[in-house]
Amino acid sequence: MELDYIENVNGFDENVVRLYNFDKTEAVKFRNLIKETIIQKKQKLDLAEIDFIEARNCNLIFGLFKSDEGILTKDNETFFCILTLDGFTNMLKLIEPYCNKDTRSYQYLYDIDNPTELLFCPSATKYDE
Structure with missing residues (x-):
């Protein structure tokens, strides 16, 4: 599983943080991490610390919030998924x-009016500008 950030992906100032290039086994591992770390333990999940995820040009940290x-990001390198x-x-x-x-299908992992989407896409390949 790889993680990257694509800025202005469609010419409308919309951005994508992608989790891509993975199989069923890694999808199960990722689901279990979210379930155990965030939902059960109520702790943040830093994807830079996960051995089966290769961060290419960014990092993503999941965390619980009241809304x-x-x-969100301040530097387009460290991203926080706050849900x-x-x-x-x-x-x-x-x-x-x-x-x-x-x-080979893909899925956006939330539906929020936000300029940066979170894309879950098993069959995608590296994005070269």
């Missing part, structure tokens, strides 16, 4: 199909 804010417990529970539901079978 769903989505992805409520319900937001992360919904994220687990969106990840679940990738845990059941290998697929």
Whole structure:
């Protein structure tokens, strides 16, 4: 599984943080990390510390908050995905199909009016500008 950031992905000042290039096994590991670390233990999850995730040009830290804010950053290198417990529970539901079978489809992991989306995309490849 790889992690990267693509700025102005579509010419409308919209950005994407992607988790991509993974199989069913890694999707299961990722789902379990969210479930155990964030939902059960209520702790933040720093993807830079996860051995099966290769951070290419950014880092992503998941954390609980009182409202769903989505992805925020100050420097376009360290990103914070800030959601409520319900937001992360919904994220687990969106990840679940990738845990059941290998697929080429993709999924945005939240639906918030925010300039940066979180894309879960098993079949994507490196983005070269």
